[in-house]
Amino acid sequence: MSPASFHEGQHPVWDRFVRLFHWSLVACVLLNYFLLEEGERPHQWVGYFAAALVSARIVWGFVGSHHARFADFFPTPSRLKHHVQALLASRPDPHAGHNPLGALMMLSLMSLVLALGLTGWLQGTDTYFGEEWLQNLHKGLANALMLSAGLHAAAALVMGRLERTRLVKAMVTGIKERY
Numbered sequence: 001m002s003p004a005s006f007h008e009g010q011h012p013v014w015d016r017f018v019r020l021f022h023w024s025l026v027a028c029v030l031l032n033y034f035l036l037e038e039g040e041r042p043h044q045w046v047g048y049f050a051a052a053l054v055s056a057r058i059v060w061g062f063v064g065s066h067h068a069r070f071a072d073f074f075p076t077p078s079r080l081k082h083h084v085q086a087l088l089a090s091r092p093d094p095h096a097g098h099n100p101l102g103a104l105m106m107l108s109l110m111s112l113v114l115a116l117g118l119t120g121w122l123q124g125t126d127t128y129f130g131e132e133w134l135q136n137l138h139k140g141l142a143n144a145l146m147l148s149a150g151l152h153a154a155a156a157l158v159m160g161r162l163e164r165t166r167l168v169k170a171m172v173t174g175i176k177e178r179y
Contacts, residue, residue, distance in 0.1 A: 011096055013176040015065040021057045022171055025050055025113065026149075033146055044120060051117030054110045067097035075100040075107070087162070094163040094178065102159070105152050112145040 014022075028050035036043040061070040073095070083100040086093040093099070098106060119138040122128040160167040163178070170176040 010175050010177050012174060013067050013096055013170055014174045015068055016174065017060055017064060018057075018068050019171055019174055021053055021060070025053050028053065029113070029145060029149060033142060039123070044124070047117055047120045050113050054113045054117075057110065073098035073100070073103040075103040080104065092159070092162045094165060096176065099159065099163075102155070105148065105155065109145065109148055109152060112141055112148060116141050116145065 028046050032043055032046050032050070036046060060068050063069075066072055079100040083093060095102075116138065119134055119141060123131070123134055123138065128134050156167045156171075159165075166177045166179070
């Protein structure tokens, strides 16, 4: 479905896997940042699970449903330019799937989770155990992830208003509603 054909009504967008991935990753990030002790086994396993979720989502980005595929939303420079120009001109261009800025954020969030998984794993190796720079990098990545996740949540609310869509509800039901 092209942006031009995305009008009022309900449109199936996010498949069950995408929604399960999204909310499972949210749970992993919140658990590891706020509840689980750094360096302890539960923190490590939740981090590995988060990295596995992202890896599965990457595979799903090539073989999944239409709007889950990277080809549907990959944020090319021309897509980003068109989207930002439309926003600046107060003419938001609703997309059935991810808009280009949302896609850029999604890819950034997934990259941060993978980088956290790698830096966390490296801290347990003989070569990097106890390395302060790696611990600081891991903490910095965790803070960047939380900042980005907060921006992502705020942007979903703002873009939902601008585009007159129920974005958060769509990530629960799989149906994007325009009103």
